[in-house]
Amino acid sequence: MAQNGNARRILLGSAVALVVVAGGAGLALKSMLDPDALRSRAIAAIEKQTGRQVRMGALDFHVFPSLSVSVRDVGLSDMAGGAYGDMVTADRLDARLGLMALLHHEIQLEGLTLNHPVIHLERTERGEANWRLSPTGAQATAAPDTAEKQAASDWKVQIGSISVTNADLDWDDRLSGSRGKVVLDHIRLSDVSGEKPRIDIAGHNDGGSFTLAGQTGPIALTSTARSGWPVALKAAFSAGGQPVGQLTLDGSVADPDHMKGYNIRLDGSLTSLDAIKAVAPGLDVPDVRRISLKANVVDGSAADKEGSTPLFNSLHLDTGAVDAGRYVAGLTLQGLSIDAPGPKDSVTIRSQGQWQGQGLKLSGTLGSLQQVETAALSHLAEPLPLSLDLSGDPGALRVAGTLGGSRAVVNVSATAGHLSLPNGAALDHLEASSHLVSEDNGAHFQLSDIAVKSTQASFTGAVDLSVHGGHAGVPLVSGALDASWLNVDALMGQGAKADATGVTAPPEAKADAGPLPFSMLRKQDVDLRLSVSQMEFEGDEYRNALTHVVLRNGRLTIDPIQAQGTGRSLSGQLEVDASGDVPTVSGTIGTLVLPATWVEGKAGLANMVQGALQVVGSVRAQGNTRTELRNSLNGHMGVSMVNGTISGSALGELLGDAARGALGTGPIALRCFGLHMDMAGGRANVDTIGVQTNALSLTGHGTVGMVTQDLDLHLLPQVMISGTGASVPLRVGGTLASPRPKMDAGADGRYAIGLLLGGSKGNTVTDPCPATLKAAREGQSGPQPSTAAPATNASAGGGVAGIMGNSKAAPDVKKAANLLKGLGILK
Structure with a gap:
């Protein structure tokens, strides 16, 4: 009985202790979960961590089945001077709340869910991006009491996982000229505060749909630089309900906020380059089919410089058909291959296709991958070796030497059994060659040792172009061409001859169509001598034809015009003086x-x-x-x-x-x-x-x-x-x-x-x-x-x-x- 009495006393004492503890804990929980206090602490903490103003509606707590919080009307302000009032807004935010973290002044959110957020991303011409956050607190909301505000800002916000549904994302990158919008059907981020957060995103726009999955290094809300931030992502694209491409990225980024210091391996394929419009609508891209790409891309810019410079450490590109008509009229390629195993290896190019219905093949090499990139970035101020061979139905063309640099030297040679020209003209049994020298970083070009021999024409000569050699610094073209034979009738072609079987009525006298382009004569100077030993023109034979064309300061003179023909001698002088107003x-x-x-x-x-x-x-x-x-x-x-x-x-x-x-x-x-x-x-x-x-x-x-x-x-x-x-x-x-x-x-x-x-x-x-x-x-x-x-x-x-x-x-x-x-x- 004594033992039973002791047991009862122990149980009663324990019960009283539990009531006291429970009462104290309840009072502590009530204190910690004061909605207004927690809202103020959350706003102050986020503003300190992001440097942006935060908008939150009233907080609602839910204890069962687990402790959670809900808030409506959420917003994060845009950067100073940005185009929008808020960079991010959402109708509702829900999350589970970590109770024990509150004891350490941390607001730990698990399963954070945003309903219909709207996200605006922008970057200015100067490279200022609104997604770059700085923990300055400069835009923090004013609090009535400074001490209270300081105490609240000592809290931290930690996020474990995020789930987003029905998000509208738009971007305007004025630095690159890209802009567009997509709907993100879902975003699922897990282990957000961990070392390897996982990403699962699906979205669509009018052009198609895409998915993005994988993992990265730790995610921070600020732009603090990270060393060797890993990334392993895979994207897939669809259009019309059918898969059209995929891209895998694997590597690291030193500063992901500014996209600097990256070393990324790319492996992807697209059924058509148009498929990229699924995520970047409005881009003007050429018509390229069946693209396969493997490359290692690194940032070649200095760490202390704004922006980044993507460079290839390796490149392998294969394509199917390419419509190159926007670059060369009438040119289509059946395929294109570009290879460079390493940065110091030569870039090999292979292609085949058609130009104006005639088959063509291209093969050759450029300088190393590093030389190609350096020449491209310097706009050919740095030299680029090349050796290209073009062959096909019309004939063959070989270009070899060095482009760009302070002094570029290129040899050009061509042969053709029958080369079609505009207006139905042609060159038969063509053999041509020349030697091109460019000096002073492209300020002076010399085309020497010109030799052209065909059935219709045979001439030699040299032509110089000085970019600033004319009057008042306009370009100057000078030189001499000497022809032993010239069939002008054949070179004009049948398309230039009128059909004498009918007559086209002359136009009625009409109002003045506007000024003639006399101003063009003031934009370039010319000094060319032309001589022809024997010439056929309009069915007549001429000998010893000679003319001298001089254009300087808007004044064009063609003098002499002379040739000896059958029964007549050609002679004359023409002048156009456009140096004045009239x-x-x-x-x-x-x-x-x-x-x-x-x-x-x-x-x-x-x-x-x-x-x-x-x-x-x-x-x-x-x-x-x-x-x-x-x-x-x-x-x-x-x-x-x-x-x-x-x-x-x-x-x-x-x-x-x-x-x-x-x-x-x-x-x-x-x-x-x-x-x-x-x-x-x-x-x-x-x-x-x-x-x-x-x-x-x-x-x-x-x-x-x-x-x-x-x-x-x-x-x-x-x-x-x-x-x-x-x-x-x-x-x-x-x-x-x-x-x-x-x-x-x-x-x-x-x-x-x-x-x-x-x-x-x-x-x-x-x-x-x-x-x-x-x-x-x-x-x-x-x-x-x-x-x-x-x-x-x-x-x-x-x-x-x-x-x-x-x-x-x-x-x-x-x-x-x-x-x-x-x-x-x-x-």
Whole structure:
């Protein structure tokens, strides 16, 4: 019984002790879990650790099933001068609270959950990033009592694990030019305060989805530098519900907050470079398929310098098809391979593809990986060795030497059996070589020992480019090219020749399209001498061609222009003076031969004639626009052609629909063509017009508006059909684009109609070519027509009765009658 009494006393005493302890503990817990006090301590601790202002709503405690805390309306302010009020906001925060940690002035949060946080990341052009936190407490919320605030800031916040759902993340990195936004479906961070926190992130945007998993070194809220911070992460990307790539990162980062001092191994693949837009939308990337990358990337920047410089210690890159058209028009690659096992190993390049439908292969080496990176970072101020071979259907090209540096030397050689050029031109059996020297860090280039030999051209020479060698420091190009043979017709190509089977109407006179680019003449100087021993141009052979092109301070002079041809000598001098506010264009042309289609195109005319136009005269104009130049034209000019073609359709426009029906619309062999004019006051006074074909002789005169293109022409066409024909004077009004022909009455009101009847004396057609060519050439020599002048056929039947519609008349005479009816002579 005594023992039972002792037991009861022990149990009672124990119960009383437990009540006392429990009561004391309850009082202590109540004191520690005062919501307002804990909220103030948490805010002060976070502000001290981050240097940012913190916003928290009221705290709610939950004891069962475990001690936890909830808070609504959470926010962390942006950096000073940032674009946002808050860098991070969340609708609600929930976490389990470590009770024992409170005894050590620590707020330990386990299972921290953020609901719908919004995160804004930004970096300025100067590299200031809002995710870099500093434990300065500079922005800490003011507390009523300094002592109380100091005591609260002595507390620390520790986080064990984090879970985030439905987060909106956007970034604006103005330093790199990257910006975009994604939705983070979940973020799970475990062992946040430990040595190896684990990461599990999944997100998406309009371009696709991604995941990121792995572990890193210890995570701190501040930007305190860490030595050898490890990272091991794997990312996977999907688009349209299908996997499109993956990337593994493994290595260490000395300063992860500033991304400095990293040494990372990369191993990844992408089905297409477009897949990167799943995490970085808005990037402008080329179209590259099937990318495989293995590399070791290190930070090459000094530890005490802002920013980082990524360098490769090793590189292996393989791709599938590459659309390189944005860099070289018409270029596509079937694959590209770049390899460098180590930083001191050469970079090897291999590729194959097509350029404008022709197969190509590229192989070769650059300098070591270190040399490539140094040359790239210095913009080729440092030298870069290279040896590249390009071969394929067009031919072969080899480039070998050293680019960049104070003195770069490169040898270039090329061969091609048939090399296609623009406008349908080509070079056949091509062999070319040259020696390029660059000095003074690219301030001076010398292209020497130029040697080009092909079926169409053969020349040698040298060209210099001095970047600041011209007047007032503009670039200067100088040199000399000497050709033993030049086939200009072949080099122009068929695409440059007009189709003489039809005519494109000339443009109507339009408003001034704006200033011409005369200012370009002030941005570069030129001094080039060109000589050609033998040349083919517009079907004629020329010898000893020579010209000297000088451009200095906006003044362009081409003098002399000379060559010896068959039956004529080319000579002339042209000058464009754009050194002042109002440019002046002038030229004295003894004889110059130009393609008719080129002249007509510059003058805004239809493709009326095709062949070699011989131009003579002296002209001067001034102005900044085409209209000003045409209005101010003064001088005299003649143009002529023999043995070319003229468009039947164009003649029909001048002579009327009936004549066009009789002559046809296709090309007509042209025996001669010529006109001569004086220009002043915005008008051309054409004193001589002459045309002769087998079916037509035409003479005349008149005026043309230089700007308005209005016509006032008096023409006398003589149409021949098998030795029989007719002539009637015409007056042509309207414009070049829309001529309006009608019969031209004499001073007495009568029409001087002429009938050319075979077999009648005095009915031969006068040959207009001698007088026309003499006037149009201003007495200069030139080739003569290769065919005799057409004449009436004395054996042809006919007569007035035939023309008047005799049913037994020859068919050609009937055509003449129809022509006269079309011209309004016969009813």
